[in-house]
Amino acid sequence: MKKRSGTTGLSRRQFIVGSAAAGGGLALGLHVPFGLAAEARAAGEAPAEVNLWVAIRPDDTVLVRIARAEMGQGTLTGLAQLVAEELECDWDKVVTDPITPGRNLAAKRAWGEMGTGGSRGIRTSQDYVRQGGAAARIMLLQAAADQWKVPVREVSVDKGVISHAGSGRRSTYGKVAAAASKLAPPDMKSIKLKDAREWKVAGQPLKRLDTAPKLDGSKVYSIDVRLPGMLNAAIKQCPVFGGKLVSYDASKIAGRRGVKGVVKVGDGSVAVVADTWWRAKTALDALPIVWDEGPGANVTSAQIAEHLKAGLEAPNAFALRNEGDARSAIEGAAKKVEAVYSTPFLAHATMEPMNCTARVTKDRAEAWVPTQNAEASLAALSEESGIALAQCEINRTDLGCGFGRRGGNQDYTRQAAAIAKQFPGTAVKLIWSREEDIQHDFYRPISQCKLTAGLDRDGNLTGMSIRVSGQSINAFVNPAAIANGKDKRQLQGLWAEPGDAQLGYAFPNFLVEYAMRNTHVPVGPWRGVNTNQNGVYMECFMDEVAKAAGKDPLEFRRQFMANHPKHLAVLEAAAEKAGWGTPLPAGRFRGIAQFMGYYSYSAAVAEVSVSPTGELKVHRMVLALNCGHAVNPHMIAAQVEGSVALGLSATLYGENTVDKGRIVQSNFHDYRSVRLADMPQIETVLVPTLDFWGGVGEPTICVVAPSVLNAIHAATGKPVRSLPLKNAKLV
Amino acid sequence: MAKLNVNGKVREVDVEADTPLLWVLREQIGLTGTKYGCGVAQCGSCSVHVNGEVRRSCSIPVGSLEAGDRIVTIEGLAPKATHAVQRAWAEVDVPQCGYCQSGQIMAAAALIAANPDPSDADIDAAMTNICRCGTYQRIRTAVHRAAQINKSKAKA
Numbered sequence: 001m002k003k004r005s006g007t008t009g010l011s012r013r014q015f016i017v018g019s020a021a022a023g024g025g026l027a028l029g030l031h032v033p034f035g036l037a038a039e040a041r042a043a044g045e046a047p048a049e050v051n052l053w054v055a056i057r058p059d060d061t062v063l064v065r066i067a068r069a070e071m072g073q074g075t076l077t078g079l080a081q082l083v084a085e086e087l088e089c090d091w092d093k094v095v096t097d098p099i100t101p102g103r104n105l106a107a108k109r110a111w112g113e114m115g116t117g118g119s120r121g122i123r124t125s126q127d128y129v130r131q132g133g134a135a136a137r138i139m140l141l142q143a144a145a146d147q148w149k150v151p152v153r154e155v156s157v158d159k160g161v162i163s164h165a166g167s168g169r170r171s172t173y174g175k176v177a178a179a180a181s182k183l184a185p186p187d188m189k190s191i192k193l194k195d196a197r198e199w200k201v202a203g204q205p206l207k208r209l210d211t212a213p214k215l216d217g218s219k220v221y222s223i224d225v226r227l228p229g230m231l232n233a234a235i236k237q238c239p240v241f242g243g244k245l246v247s248y249d250a251s252k253i254a255g256r257r258g259v260k261g262v263v264k265v266g267d268g269s270v271a272v273v274a275d276t277w278w279r280a281k282t283a284l285d286a287l288p289i290v291w292d293e294g295p296g297a298n299v300t301s302a303q304i305a306e307h308l309k310a311g312l313e314a315p316n317a318f319a320l321r322n323e324g325d326a327r328s329a330i331e332g333a334a335k336k337v338e339a340v341y342s343t344p345f346l347a348h349a350t351m352e353p354m355n356c357t358a359r360v361t362k363d364r365a366e367a368w369v370p371t372q373n374a375e376a377s378l379a380a381l382s383e384e385s386g387i388a389l390a391q392c393e394i395n396r397t398d399l400g401c402g403f404g405r406r407g408g409n410q411d412y413t414r415q416a417a418a419i420a421k422q423f424p425g426t427a428v429k430l431i432w433s434r435e436e437d438i439q440h441d442f443y444r445p446i447s448q449c450k451l452t453a454g455l456d457r458d459g460n461l462t463g464m465s466i467r468v469s470g471q472s473i474n475a476f477v478n479p480a481a482i483a484n485g486k487d488k489r490q491l492q493g494l495w496a497e498p499g500d501a502q503l504g505y506a507f508p509n510f511l512v513e514y515a516m517r518n519t520h521v522p523v524g525p526w527r528g529v530n531t532n533q534n535g536v537y538m539e540c541f542m543d544e545v546a547k548a549a550g551k552d553p554l555e556f557r558r559q560f561m562a563n564h565p566k567h568l569a570v571l572e573a574a575a576e577k578a579g580w581g582t583p584l585p586a587g588r589f590r591g592i593a594q595f596m597g598y599y600s601y602s603a604a605v606a607e608v609s610v611s612p613t614g615e616l617k618v619h620r621m622v623l624a625l626n627c628g629h630a631v632n633p634h635m636i637a638a639q640v641e642g643s644v645a646l647g648l649s650a651t652l653y654g655e656n657t658v659d660k661g662r663i664v665q666s667n668f669h670d671y672r673s674v675r676l677a678d679m680p681q682i683e684t685v686l687v688p689t690l691d692f693w694g695g696v697g698e699p700t701i702c703v704v705a706p707s708v709l710n711a712i713h714a715a716t717g718k719p720v721r722s723l724p725l726k727n728a729k730l731v
Numbered sequence: 732m733a734k735l736n737v738n739g740k741v742r743e744v745d746v747e748a749d750t751p752l753l754w755v756l757r758e759q760i761g762l763t764g765t766k767y768g769c770g771v772a773q774c775g776s777c778s779v780h781v782n783g784e785v786r787r788s789c790s791i792p793v794g795s796l797e798a799g800d801r802i803v804t805i806e807g808l809a810p811k812a813t814h815a816v817q818r819a820w821a822e823v824d825v826p827q828c829g830y831c832q833s834g835q836i837m838a839a840a841a842l843i844a845a846n847p848d849p850s851d852a853d854i855d856a857a858m859t860n861i862c863r864c865g866t867y868q869r870i871r872t873a874v875h876r877a878a879q880i881n882k883s884k885a886k887a
Contacts, residue, residue, distance in 0.1 A: 072828030072864045207824045214829030215820050216812040217764015217805035221830060224763035232758075257747070278754035279747075351768055351776060351830040351863050400766075400830030401863050434769045634824065638869070642827060645865025668773035668861060676867040677855035 048177035050139055051185060052110050053083055053132030055097070060160055060174035062089045063097045067104065067111040068121040069372045070210065071402035072642070073697040074635035075121035077209045078202075079129055081631055082122070085202040086133030086193065089173060090159040096209060101374040102393035115373040117407045117525060119598035119695020122631055126693055127193075134191045136180070143180035144171050196629055196690050205634030210398065222370040222397040223355045227427040230357065231260055232277035233419050234284045235430060237440050238268040240293040240661035241520050245270055249288040256283045263422050265415050273419060277431050296520035296661040304446060304519050304658060305342070311469025311515035312340065312450040318516075320491045324509030329463030333454025337548045339541055341451070341721045343533040344655035346444035346526055347663075347671060352400020353437045356416035357429040360385045365392045367416060370399035372407040380410035384417035403646070404525035408477060409442050438671050439663040442524025443656055445471035447490070449537040459549035461560075463509030466494065466537065472516045473530070476523050490514050492530035493595050493702065494538065501531065501597050503538070504567025505560035521658060527646055528701035531597035535702035536709065536723065539593035543710045544719055553592050553710065554580055566626055567594055570601040570687060574624035577685045578605035588619060591710025593703040598695030600627040604703035606680070608711040614730040618648065618678075618708055623700050624685040628692035637684040640700045644682050647704025649673045652725050672726075734798040737762070738807025741798070748794025753777040755793050756804060764805040764833045768861070775860030778834035779804050785841035805833035808840060815884070816840045819877035827864035834860050839874050848878050 047055035047063050055063040064083045070076040080096050104111045112125060137157065144162040145152035148169055155164050160173040196203060213219035238244060248270050250262040258279035263271045270289055274280035311317070330336060356369040358381065365385035371377040374394045382389045399406060416430040432440075447470025454462035474481045474489050481489070492501045494512050526532070546556035554575055561568040571594040575581075580590065587609045594603035607620040623640050630636055653672035657664045665671040705723065712730060713719045720728045735742050735752075737760060744759040751770075756762045756779070765788060768776030772790040779788045780803040781796070796802070808814050812821070816839045826832045835858070842849055842857040849857065854874050862870070 072826070074827070208826075210829075211821060211824055211826055212812070214826040214832050215817045215836065216808070217762070217833050219829055220763070221766075223767065224757075226761065226763070276754065276758040278750055278758060349863060351766075351774070351828065351861070353767065399828060401828045403863070431767070434771075638824075638827060638866070641868045642865035645867060646863065649863075667771050668769050669771060673774075673861045673863060674865075674867075675861060676858045676870060679867045679871075682868050 048181040050136040050177055050181050051132055053129055054087060054136035056173050056177035058174045060090065060093050060172050062087065062094045062160070062173065064094055065099050065111065066096045067099045067114045068125065069114070069116035069374065069396070069399060069402065071116070071372065071399035073121065073639060074208060074632060075116065077206065077635060078122050078631040079125065080209060081202045081204070081206065082126055082130050083133035085199055086130045087137050088157045088159070091201050091206070093160065094209065098396045100393055100396060101378040104375070105378065105389060114375050115407065116402070117372050117404055119600070119698040121697070123599065123693040123695055126629070130193050131188055131191055134193060135185050135188065138186045138191070139180040139183045140173050140176055142183055143176040147171070147176065147179065202631050204632065206632060208635065220397060221352050221400050222357065222368050223352055223400070223431060225357045225368040225397070225429065227357065227359070230427040230429055231273050231275060231423060232280050233263070233271045233273045233416070233428050233430040234277060234281040235265060235269055235271040235415060235432060235436060236284055236289060237436060238291045238293065239439065240291070240296050241522055242296050243294040244268050244292045246290040246292050248290070253283045253287050259283045261422070262287065263419050265418050269415065271415070271419050271430065273423065273428060277429070281433060293661060299520060299661045300659050301657040307519070308446065308448045308469045308517050311517040312448055312467055314515050316515070317467060317513040318486050319511060319513045320486070320488055320494065321496055321510055321512040324463065326463040326465045326509040326511035329509035330452050330454035330465060333462045334457045335455040335548060336452065337455065337545050338450070338452045339544055339719065339721055340448060341537050341540065342448040343446065343536060343723050344657070345446045345521060346650055346654045347438050347441040347656050348403040348405035348526055349438060349668070349671060349673070350399070350401035350403060350405055353434055354412040354432040355430060356413045357427055358416040358420035359425070359427040360387065360417060360420045361425050363387065363391055365417065366395065367413060368395045368397060369413050369416070370397055370406055371410065371413070372399065372402045372404070373410070376408050377410050377413045380413040381417050384414045385421055403527040404529070405441065407525065409524055434668070435666045438656070438666055442476070442522045444526035444532065445473055445490070445523040445530070446519070447471065447533050449533070451537060451541040453541070453545045455545070455549050459551060461507060461545065461549070464507045465511040467513045467515065468534070468537070469515040469517050471518050471521070471523050473523050473525060475516060475518055487514055487516055490516070490530055491534065493534040493597055500599055502564070504564040504594055504596060505557070506563050507560060520661065528597065528643070528698045531595060531698070531702035532650065532705065535593065535595040536705050539595060539703070539706035540709050540713070540719060540721070543591070543713055552581070557594070566601050566689065567596060570594060570624045570626050571603040573685050573687045574603035574605050574622050577624065577683060578607070578622040580605060589711050589715040591707045591712070591714055593706035593710060595702045595706070596699070597702055598699050599692060600625060600694030600696065600699035602700045602703045604700070604707035606707040606711040608708060608715060610712060610715040610730050612731065616712065616725060616730060618680040620681045620683070621704070621707065622683045622685065623703065624687060625696070625700055626687045626689055627694040627696050627699065628688055629690060630686050630688040633686055636686060636696050639696050640684040641682050643698070643701035644704050645674055645679065647701040648678060648708070651705040651708055651723060652678065655724050733793045733796070735793065735796060735802060736798065736800060737802045738804060744793070746793060749792045752779070752788040752791040752793055752796065752802070756788060762804050762806050766830055766833055768831065773861070774831070775838060776831045776834040778837040778860060780837060780841060783841070783844065785838050805837060808837065814840060815877040815880040816843065816873070818880055819873040823869050823873040823876060825866050825869040825873050827866055831860060831862045835862065835870055839870070839877060842874065843878050843881060847881060849874060
């Protein structure tokens with residue numbers, strides 16, 4: 001196994017060294033961030049800070065600074081590849097080092113945005129991190145040239161070894177880094193970044209930098225943090241969203257071993273704090289609690305479904321697209337196709353449950369938290385603790401999954417801060433039970449969709465209309481983003497304009513509308529966000545219309561894609577690899593789909609069989625992706641494979657239903673995930689066109705469900721219009 | 732008070748008998764490589780070996796264990812991560828977030844110990860832990876690879 005430990009500062013030994021130092025620092029009114037300080041101590045030699053992104057030790061180890069979160073998606077390795085590519089260092093000597101939000105804030109956000117969602121980790125920081133690598137290279141070469149008193153143009157570098165051809169002199173980055181760090185940075189405008197066709201490190205299917213500590217239990221996730229004198233907290237939130245805590249009877253758990261206190265958290269939660277989490281959790285289970293369940297207490301899924309259904313026909317809706325006259329074109333058509341689809345609420349169920357360890361003193365607050373948005377965590381910590389931002393710090397740990405759950409909504413960070421505030425100077429680790437996690441999420445929003453299309457006598461499409469009715473993420477998390485009631489985000493993937501989430505078809509008469517129908521259930525982004533639902537609606541309906549027109553699903557789609565060559569190319573790539581149109585073994589059927597999100601183009605072909613008793617088997621899935629630039633094809637394939645797994649979980653099993661105002665499901669027994677036996681063989685086809693930068697973590701998930709559903713439709717002759725499939729009778 | 736043999740060391744822990752092994756490992760003994768994922772033996776993130784068999788430690792009360800029971804956690808699977816499964820996992824680059832991987836590795840290690848050359852169907856049946864990142868395809872590849880590594884070791 002390779003010696004590299006990948007991320008710095010995160011081995012257990014270093015972590016404890018750093019944490020202890022941080023504790024001592026607090027006592028002295030100082031703060032020692034554990035990452036870099038611990039790593040530097042462990043290595044015994046401080047790196048020279050060449051610039052924001054690159055620090056180099058005398059032994060030639062290159063520290064690449066990472067501002068974005070790593071939650072399994074591989075951004076950490078990808079960003080390091082991009083920096084290393086321009087730096088021309090030795091890839092085997094690269095380690096990464098996380099930037100904390102406190103440090104970023106103190107430097108006036110010099111490291112840029114830290115939020116890691118919307119598949120932005122690489123695509124929206126690739127330019128400045130590559131510039132950082134290039135600027136560091138220029139400074140390092142200049143330092144060597146200065147030392148040798150030769151013109152810098154005569155100096156070259158290969159894998160961190162600098163040489164001067166004329167004199168045969170050689171040096172290394174490690175030897176000149178200290179001098180380089182004292183030079184003025186080059187004019188960023190003068191830096192010419194490499195063409196991706198010249199990449200040697202980026203673009204390669206390199207192994208991840210952070211694997212080793214994931215194989216022997218040594219990786220410290222936030223849930224594993226242990227601090228001197230630390231207490232543990234378990235929390236219960238009002239089971240009904242919007243409800244409040246009325247009272248609890250602490251006397252019933254008084255005297256239980258290890259219990260240190262019972263704490264009201266915000267309006268609607270109560271926590272028990274104890275020496276261990278297990279004792280806190282069992283005491284909490286024994287604590288009598290009275291809730292005011294509030295106005296949502298009687299809501300059921302059936303009511304929500306009626307509420308949404310009404311939105312399908314309501315006169316008032318936001319028309320995102322109204323091209324030609326879809327209504328008349330459909331009404332006057334020889335044949336009319338109509339369908340209503342629905343998709344449920346979905347919890348994220350990250351493998352590492354929500355947790356946060358916080359320590360609050362009278363003038364300082366610090367937290368260890370798995371976060372996709374460390375700056376939002378910092379803000380939440382500051383607001384809740386009442387400690388000024390500059391006196392707060394978030395110690396970043398890599399996340400045990402994210403999927404959008406741990407971004408802007410830092411509910412668990414707030415709770416930990418509120419609890420820790422009541423134990424001044426003592427670190428308190430809050431861990432949610434899985435039950436709390438499933439029942440108190442910000443769910444993928446529920447929606448229904450009515451689609452209608454008209455066909456003339458020859459099977460030509462005359463018009464199409466799409467009405468989505470459902471809950472709005474922006475209305476819940478960011479109402480200001482909805483200008484004049486135009487909540488475009490819920491129609492993600494159906495947009496006309498190129499770039500982010502463009503629909504790949506041009507229809508003759510086309511109406512796309514959204515009727516906002518909110519509920520009391522909190523909603524938020526869930527890997528792929530609204531491309532998941534809209535991908536199902538659009539792409540499954542395309543197959544229904546193709547069938548009504550008597551056309552092959554691929555042929556049918558092609559006729560609307562002449563002006564969308566990138567969408568079409570990806571669709572063709574998937575079809576070709578999957579052998580669309582070629583014979584299959586008896587009983588197997590294919591389904592196809594394409595859709596777009598996060599600036600990337602995706603398509604899939606699924607092969608399924610449905611047994612005479614209605615049992616589904618997904619045998620094979622081919623996914624094609626054009627993400628513009630493919631920084632690490634090996635990790636992109638992993639993201640595609642992961643998208644198939646999460647997408648299939650949603651397709652086959654995933655739903656959160658509501659009864660008496662609360663989520664019915666509570667754990668993985670009734671909120672099921674796919675397991676290994678459910679998985680098809682997955683083949684990834686990458687067709688990057690190098691003329692844009694698209695996302696990777698999310699785009700392909702939106703074609704998973706529709707390609708499978710379309711294959712089922714082909715197998716059974718019946719469309720399934722409501723997810724998940726566990727509720728459907730396939731035959 | 733319970734006496735546990737963990738990774739070859741006998742430890743005395745002062746806990747209530749109904750405390751799950753998972754939490755004793757994590758909180759009393761400080762072995763945090765074994766993860767909490769569900770608490771109800773569904774996800775397998777807490778998988779450890781008890782007398783060579785893979786068990787979900789979230790659902791084993793410590794009081795039900797005997798002092799002679801040999802408990803092995805991810806930290807004790809092999810020195811320096813040299814177990815064939817760990818080597819295969821590294822070669823195939825299986826983990827994404829990594830949180831469930833301790834449990835996956837322990838499940839795979841138990842599988843190939845019992846069945847040195849598992850078929851795909853054997854892997855389907857034995858590898859039932861949940862990975863929300865979706866590393867399943869690489870897990871399958873890596874289990875086959877681990878079996879190969881063991882076979883080549885046996886020949887050598």
